[in-house]
Amino acid sequence: MNYTNSPIQKITFNNQKYFVKRDDLLNPDFSGNKARKFYYYLINDFPNIKKIVSFGSAQSNAMYSLSVLCKLKGLKFDYYVDHIASYLKENPLGNYKYALENKMNIIENELPTYFDEETLFISEGGALKEASLGIEILANEIKTWAIENKIENLKIFLPSGTGTTALYLQKYLPFEVLTCACVGDEDYLKKQFLVLEKDNHPTIIQREKKYHFGKLYKEFYEIHKELKKQTNIEFDFLYDNLGWICFEKYRNSLNDKNNIFLYIHQGGLIGNISMLERYKFKYDK
Numbered sequence: 001m002n003y004t005n006s007p008i009q010k011i012t013f014n015n016q017k018y019f020v021k022r023d024d025l026l027n028p029d030f031s032g033n034k035a036r037k038f039y040y041y042l043i044n045d046f047p048n049i050k051k052i053v054s055f056g057s058a059q060s061n062a063m064y065s066l067s068v069l070c071k072l073k074g075l076k077f078d079y080y081v082d083h084i085a086s087y088l089k090e091n092p093l094g095n096y097k098y099a100l101e102n103k104m105n106i107i108e109n110e111l112p113t114y115f116d117e118e119t120l121f122i123s124e125g126g127a128l129k130e131a132s133l134g135i136e137i138l139a140n141e142i143k144t145w146a147i148e149n150k151i152e153n154l155k156i157f158l159p160s161g162t163g164t165t166a167l168y169l170q171k172y173l174p175f176e177v178l179t180c181a182c183v184g185d186e187d188y189l190k191k192q193f194l195v196l197e198k199d200n201h202p203t204i205i206q207r208e209k210k211y212h213f214g215k216l217y218k219e220f221y222e223i224h225k226e227l228k229k230q231t232n233i234e235f236d237f238l239y240d241n242l243g244w245i246c247f248e249k250y251r252n253s254l255n256d257k258n259n260i261f262l263y264i265h266q267g268g269l270i271g272n273i274s275m276l277e278r279y280k281f282k283y284d285k
């Protein structure tokens, strides 16, 4: 099974050259940055643990990845949500559908305040210290590639939710790591960084305007289709569209033409199934 060492591919987008780290290709079931963040739990044994508990949204990529992890490790999986939309209950799809097929026990209720010692609690979106193990491996893959290709002036970009992946990449890489806030705003992201590390934070690129996570924007749909057309790569809807808007603008604002740019594709493509339906309904009818 291939849970590490994804390929790096050269692409041209709007007449600019970029490299893309294809973490979406790691493993069909356990891929993207959740595979990196939960790698610690995949490779270690927890003989006293019978169940994993987490919480978040009913369409989350982390939820699906945890359901895969629990299936691989023979653990039970309780997942707490505030609310499951009735259309989703009636027509399960995307992360929700596949997590249920992996025997996720989804609970619409508040998270318990106490867990017994056979339960392992994983915070929302995998924002935890243990995530650093898998992200260090990702950083080492990038370092090896840069050395082999004699690249010194590398800039790395990836969009953030909790910021955990960007933060640990910066910790383990000698190159500048840039990111943008997709879930909260820039202040939220800075606070998230501080929870895990005091300093050496990634550079946050300011967004042109405020976007709300999970909402539909015409410019997101357009850049998604354009990326697909020009690079033949499918990127995720929730993070990558805003990510590419920020990254492209940042790149075009640099006068220095000597840098090499690497974008990290963090997977999340199962979540696209429901997003694509919503986009088609809103903009293609």
Ligand SMILES: *Cc1c(COP(=O)(O)O)cnc(C)c1O
Pocket (backbone or CB within 6 Å): 032, 033, 034, 061, 062, 125, 159, 160, 161, 162, 163, 164, 165, 166, 236, 239, 240, 266, 267, 268
């Ligand atoms: C979870 C996720 C992110 C955000 O990762 P953080 O480490 O929380 O910043 C970005 N892209 C995709 C596709 C994800 O699934």
